[in-house]
Amino acid sequence: MRLFKYLFLILLYFSCKQHAQKTVVPAGNKTPAPVRDNILKTAEASINGDHYLIQYTSTYNMYILKNNRDTIFKETDAAADFEFKDFDMDGYKDIRLYYMTNVPGIEGFLLYEPKSKTFKNVLNFQDFPSPVKIGGTQYYYSYHRSGCADMNWTSDLFYIENYQCKKIGTINGYECENSGIKDGIYIAKASGTKQTVIRELPISTIKRYKEYKWGFIADYWQNNYKLFVTAF
Structure with a gap:
C-alpha cells in the first residue's frame, strides 16, 4: 500500500509539472492573432506589399489583420458588409463599411495611410x-x-x-x-x-x-x- 501511494505521488508530481510548462514564443516572432469565434464574413487584399484580412464575427466585431498576424484595427458593433476599394483614388485600396439603418446609404470609411501602412477611421463620414x-x-x-x-x-x-x-x-x-x-x-x-x-x-x-x-x-x-x- 505504501509503495502504491509513493508511485501515485511521483506520477502526480510529473503530471502537474508538465501542465505548468508555458508556451514559449521564439525571440523576434510575434504572437499569432487569436482565432475569432464564429467568423461570418471575410475580405482580403494585398496593398503596398502587405496582406490585409478583415474578419466579421457573430459578436458583431470587425477585426483587420495585417499579414495574418497583427490586429491593427478593431470595431465593435461593426458594419456587417464591407469591401476593399480605392475610394479616394490615390492608388491604394481603402475600406468602405456599409451599415444597415433606416437611412439608406450610411457608410463608414477607413482610409489607407501608406506611411504607417495601416487604416484610419474618417470621422463623421456617416453624416x-x-x-x-x-x-x-x-x-x-x-x-x-x-x-x-x-x-x-x-x-x-x-x-x-x-x-x-x-x-x-x-x-x-x-x-x-x-x-x-x-x-x-x-x-x-x-x-x-x-x-x-x-x-x-x-x-x-x-x-x-x-x-x-x-x-x-x-x-x-x-x-x-x-x-x-x-x-x-
Missing part, C-alpha cells in the same frame, strides 16, 4: 450618405432624404482633411408644398453650421435630366464645385 467622389478632384458629394417620402432631399459637397469630413456646399430640394417653404432648389455655400444661399432654381429643373434629381445633383456638383472651394 454624408451615398457618397460619390468627383473624378479628378479631392471633393465628394452625398445624397439623403429630408422628409415627405423623399420629396424633400439634400446633397452636400465635402472634402476630407486630417481624417475628417468638411462640408462646403449644400443643395436642398423641396417638392412637397411645405408650409413656409416654397418648392424649389436652394443652393448654399456652407462653413460649419453657417449656410448662405447663393442660388434658387425651380423644382421643375430636375425634370430636364434623364436621372431626375440624381442627374441634376451629379451634373451641378461636377460643373460647379469650384464655386464652393472658398466657402466664405
Whole structure:
C-alpha cells in the first residue's frame, strides 16, 4: 500500500509539472492573432506589399489583420458588409463599411495611410450618405432624404482633411408644398453650421435630366464645385 501511494505521488508530481510548462514564443516572432469565434464574413487584399484580412464575427466585431498576424484595427458593433476599394483614388485600396439603418446609404470609411501602412477611421463620414467622389478632384458629394417620402432631399459637397469630413456646399430640394417653404432648389455655400444661399432654381429643373434629381445633383456638383472651394 505504501509503495502504491509513493508511485501515485511521483506520477502526480510529473503530471502537474508538465501542465505548468508555458508556451514559449521564439525571440523576434510575434504572437499569432487569436482565432475569432464564429467568423461570418471575410475580405482580403494585398496593398503596398502587405496582406490585409478583415474578419466579421457573430459578436458583431470587425477585426483587420495585417499579414495574418497583427490586429491593427478593431470595431465593435461593426458594419456587417464591407469591401476593399480605392475610394479616394490615390492608388491604394481603402475600406468602405456599409451599415444597415433606416437611412439608406450610411457608410463608414477607413482610409489607407501608406506611411504607417495601416487604416484610419474618417470621422463623421456617416453624416454624408451615398457618397460619390468627383473624378479628378479631392471633393465628394452625398445624397439623403429630408422628409415627405423623399420629396424633400439634400446633397452636400465635402472634402476630407486630417481624417475628417468638411462640408462646403449644400443643395436642398423641396417638392412637397411645405408650409413656409416654397418648392424649389436652394443652393448654399456652407462653413460649419453657417449656410448662405447663393442660388434658387425651380423644382421643375430636375425634370430636364434623364436621372431626375440624381442627374441634376451629379451634373451641378461636377460643373460647379469650384464655386464652393472658398466657402466664405
